[in-house]
Amino acid sequence: MPVEIPKEKWTGKVRLVTLGATAAEGGTRTRRVTVGGGTTLPFLFFEGDMPHKPVIGIEIRDRKPDDWSPLLGLAWGEAMNDPGDWAKAAEQAGADAIVLAFNLADADGKAPTAAHAKATVRKVLQATGLPVIVNGPGQADLDNELLVAAAEEGAGERLVLGLCEDRNYRTIVAAALGHGHLVQARTAMDVNLAKQLNILITDMQLPLDRVLMDPTTGALGYGIEYGYSVMERLRIAALQGDSMTQCPMIVTPGEEAWKAKESKVGEGVPKAWGDWQERAINWELVTASSLVESGADIVVLRHPESVKRVHAMIDAMMAG
Amino acid sequence: MALSGIEIYKLLPGGLKPPHPKANCKECGFPTCLAFAMKLAAKQAELASCQYVSEEAQEKLAAAAAPPIRLIKVSSNGHEVAAGNETVMYRHEKTFFHPAGVFVRINDSDGLDAIRELVSTADEYKVNYVGMDLAVDGFAIKSTGDAATFSAGVEAVRGATKRPLILISADAAVMEAGLKAAGDSKSLICGASPENWEAMAALAKSHKAPLTVGGSTLDEMAELTDKIKAAGVEDMVLNPVVTTLPEALGVWTQLRRLALRKTFRPLGYPIIAFPSQFSADSQIAAVQAIAKYAGFIVLDRFNPADLYPLLVFRQNIYTDPQKPIQVSPGLYEINNPGPDSPVMVTTNFSITYFSVSNEVEGSGRKGWLLVADAEGMSVLTAWAAGKFDAERIAKTVKSTGIESKVNHRRLTIPGHVAVLSGELEDELPGWEIKVGPREAVNLPQYLKLME
Ligand code: B12
Ligand code: SF4
Numbered sequence: 017m018p019v020e021i022p023k024e025k026w027t028g029k030v031r032l033v034t035l036g037a038t039a040a041e042g043g044t045r046t047r048r049v050t051v052g053g054g055t056t057l058p059f060l061f062f063e064g065d066m067p068h069k070p071v072i073g074i075e076i077r078d079r080k081p082d083d084w085s086p087l088l089g090l091a092w093g094e095a096m097n098d099p100g101d102w103a104k105a106a107e108q109a110g111a112d113a114i115v116l117a118f119n120l121a122d123a124d125g126k127a128p129t130a131a132h133a134k135a136t137v138r139k140v141l142q143a144t145g146l147p148v149i150v151n152g153p154g155q156a157d158l159d160n161e162l163l164v165a166a167a168e169e170g171a172g173e174r175l176v177l178g179l180c181e182d183r184n185y186r187t188i189v190a191a192a193l194g195h196g197h198l199v200q201a202r203t204a205m206d207v208n209l210a211k212q213l214n215i216l217i218t219d220m221q222l223p224l225d226r227v228l229m230d231p232t233t234g235a236l237g238y239g240i241e242y243g244y245s246v247m248e249r250l251r252i253a254a255l256q257g258d259s260m261t262q263c264p265m266i267v268t269p270g271e272e273a274w275k276a277k278e279s280k281v282g283e284g285v286p287k288a289w290g291d292w293q294e295r296a297i298n299w300e301l302v303t304a305s306s307l308v309e310s311g312a313d314i315v316v317l318r319h320p321e322s323v324k325r326v327h328a329m330i331d332a333m334m335a336g
Numbered sequence: 337m338a339l340s341g342i343e344i345y346k347l348l349p350g351g352l353k354p355p356h357p358k359a360n361c362k363e364c365g366f367p368t369c370l371a372f373a374m375k376l377a378a379k380q381a382e383l384a385s386c387q388y389v390s391e392e393a394q395e396k397l398a399a400a401a402a403p404p405i406r407l408i409k410v411s412s413n414g415h416e417v418a419a420g421n422e423t424v425m426y427r428h429e430k431t432f433f434h435p436a437g438v439f440v441r442i443n444d445s446d447g448l449d450a451i452r453e454l455v456s457t458a459d460e461y462k463v464n465y466v467g468m469d470l471a472v473d474g475f476a477i478k479s480t481g482d483a484a485t486f487s488a489g490v491e492a493v494r495g496a497t498k499r500p501l502i503l504i505s506a507d508a509a510v511m512e513a514g515l516k517a518a519g520d521s522k523s524l525i526c527g528a529s530p531e532n533w534e535a536m537a538a539l540a541k542s543h544k545a546p547l548t549v550g551g552s553t554l555d556e557m558a559e560l561t562d563k564i565k566a567a568g569v570e571d572m573v574l575n576p577v578v579t580t581l582p583e584a585l586g587v588w589t590q591l592r593r594l595a596l597r598k599t600f601r602p603l604g605y606p607i608i609a610f611p612s613q614f615s616a617d618s619q620i621a622a623v624q625a626i627a628k629y630a631g632f633i634v635l636d637r638f639n640p641a642d643l644y645p646l647l648v649f650r651q652n653i654y655t656d657p658q659k660p661i662q663v664s665p666g667l668y669e670i671n672n673p674g675p676d677s678p679v680m681v682t683t684n685f686s687i688t689y690f691s692v693s694n695e696v697e698g699s700g701r702k703g704w705l706l707v708a709d710a711e712g713m714s715v716l717t718a719w720a721a722g723k724f725d726a727e728r729i730a731k732t733v734k735s736t737g738i739e740s741k742v743n744h745r746r747l748t749i750p751g752h753v754a755v756l757s758g759e760l761e762d763e764l765p766g767w768e769i770k771v772g773p774r775e776a777v778n779l780p781q782y783l784k785l786m787e
Contacts, residue, residue, distance in 0.1 A: 017602065019555050022593045022594060060586060061582060062590070245657060277777050284698065286464070287640075298641060329581065329620045335582070336581070
């Protein structure tokens with residue numbers, strides 16, 4: 017009995033966005049990464065194309081964070097004490113891009129300065145040839161100060177500056193415009209908010225092929241279903257031709273999953289949770305792999321083992 | 337796909353060619369047959385209200401009303417796993433209804449003692465997630481080819497669990513032995529292929545058990561379900577042969593679309609997935625199976641560190657996107673608190689409430705937990721939406737009567753909403769507002785310091 021396979025006739029397409037600039041484009045990166053271009057939902061090759069595979073960013077910090085799970089400490093060891101070493105280790109572990117995030121305070125509890133941001137960005141750029149994404153600590157004033165400094169230091173490198181939110185987009189977009197960078201536009205799990213922010217960004221003349229949308233995600237067990245669904249909705253809107261949703265999506269399952277008690281804590285938890293290390297990695301893996309299925313173009317991870325497994329997943333998918 | 341009003345009209349007395357003598361007789365309570373048809377399509381009327389619909393038309397209408405993905409149940413001893421009857425491709429369109437049944441696979445050759453031990457451990461396994469006990473749904477027993485071994489294996493499993501079973505063998509004689517050993521439970525027979533379908537269908541019919549239907553192409557499967565249906569078996573589960581992650585994703589998506597968008601009956605059944613068959617990383621494969629439409633999932637091994645995240649993921653994907661899981665607002669007593677025990681406040685989003693109450697309970701310390709009506713939102717979401725502000729928190733303090741239960745006036749608020757403390761002191765004169773830690777994990781330590 018011949019069965020006719022129903023295919024979607026999408027009219028839209030995800031924009032191509034390239035991170036990093038090599039010498040030819042006026043930067044110093046040895047590799048660039050292009051994401052986007054999809055003409056169907058993730059990996060449905062029977063009806064469309066996905067010219068660029070989803071990629072993995074590994075999150076490193078300007079200094080060893082105090083509140084990360086000890087399991088992450090075990091995984092990265094000494095490298096965590098120096099952002100340059102950490103970036104190298106992350107590249108070794110299979111990162112396609114390095115996500116440098118600043119802590120809210122230095123070891124003495126003082127806020128990081130612009131000079132510190134510049135020195136750290138320089139160090140990371142020298143340590144790795146991969147594209148670099150720079151994230152502030154998540155406090156509006158401080159983010160502005162550090163990201164503007166990072167943008168200056170990395171001029172011409174096509175960095176990604178984040179987080180670019182409704183409260184600080186003017187400063188961040190201006191810095192991206194001034195120094196040839198991209199932005200990571202974050203909104204709180206809502207299709208309309210994501211569109212609105214992209215409109216504000218384009219109003220400032222930053223072209224959408226320099227914008228990554230970050231729709232925010234929750235961790236497995238802590239709101240992932242909202243993230244999963246908002247990404248599906250954004251991608252469907254993009255394929256239906258809604259221009260303001262056609263940017264590739266970046267999400268941070270690593271950060272979210274490693275906040276969960278399930279990954280942080282090994283003792284005094286129910287026996288039914290199973291082996292700590294396996295469970296913790298699974299927490300990140302399940303969060304990340306489901307988001308790759310729902311449309312993520314860049315997932316930012318923390319543990320090398322999850323990186324390995326998500327890479328294997330993506331490779332298997334792309335061979336499809 | 338449900339019929340449109342016009343399609344229904346064509347089956348009613350007024351829509352026939354030539355029209356039935358009773359056409360537009362109004363006995364159904366509607367002015368015309370067409371008006372009645374429109375109400376039927378909108379599910380605001382019952383077909384029984386018209387006595388003049390032919391038997392043939394009645395059958396057609398009933399068939400069209402059947403769900404596009406048949407609901408299939410396996411059961412035993414009061415346990416039941418139901419799959420199918422889904423209505424949407426994406427959960428945001430409405431919700432997914434029947435969470436995929438998670439089964440653990442056993443080989444009949446594993447040795448009877450080992451089987452009993454594994455099955456009873458997995459059978460007892462339960463893990464609490466936001467107030468719900470999550471567990472394994474059942475067991476799949478795979479034959480290595482010998483009827484006596486299979487029968488003994490199934491018996492061993494049956495002795496160690498009351499949960500539903502999936503019996504796996506391509507040989508009808510072996511399957512029959514297994515079904516006998518499984519007793520009077522309704523097991524899933526796995527299953528029929530183009531080679532053995534006649535014998536398998538006969539077994540499914542005589543045991544009134546659902547049957548999986550395997551095939552390497554959709555064409556092949558559709559042909560087979562038709563034949564099996566003609567042989568008198570209605571309850572089927574699709575078992576497409578898939579060997580890679582993207583192939584599984586593609587085939588399952590096509591099956592769901594054919595059922596929902598085309599009401600393609602020959603493939604309108606739930607799907608069974610064997611994650612280890614199409615990926616070296618069976619955890620990732622199982623995640624895909626949960627999100628992308630499997631109705632039954634058979635895991636190769638029982639490992640709590642894999643299972644807990646999977647069961648939570650299933651729970652997350654199958655929650656109704658329109659209503660977050662909530663607890664009722666009010667005063668919760670933890671570990672028999674007394675007048676000098678600390679008072680804390682949180683929101684009525686289930687995940688939030690249980691993150692907090694589990695920590696306090698686990699710490700062994702006593703506490704009063706006020707749960708504000710934040711319309712089922714997390715602390716920060718509710719705060720950003722104006723549903724967890726000083727006014728609402730103050731109202732919770734007043735309405736729960738906590739003031740008559742404690743001899744102090746100290747209220748701990750979540751660290752994430754530290755900004756509320758000033759306003760709260762204004763709203764609650766006489767109360768001292770304490771800012772707790774940001775994450776619930778740090779509550780035990782905080783409570784210890786407070787003493
Ligand atoms: C899932 C989610 C949603 C879901 C809602 C889920 C729900 N039922 O609440 C949806 C998609 C609907 C949503 C909507 C919105 N969201 Co929202 N959302 C999230 C997200 C991703 C996770 C929240 C969550 O579930 N956390 C898990 C729970 C368990 O955390 P929690 O309640 O805070 O509890 C923890 C602690 O607070 C502590 N705790 C809790 N109670 C207590 C009590 C005491 C005494 C103590 C000591 C500790 C304690 O313990 C818990 C575990 O550690 C966060 C971002 C993130 N990744 O965290 C954004 C976030 C909360 N959302 C945000 C916003 C802005 C919104 C919207 C206003 C956006 C908009 N304009 O539409 C809307 C508001 C809703 C509305 N208008 O209807 C912002 C809030 C920004 C801010 N800092 O104010 C966030 C932080 C995202 C961001 N960075 O922008 N959101
Ligand atoms: S009862 Fe209603 S539907 Fe039936 S023939 Fe009369 S008018 Fe038509």
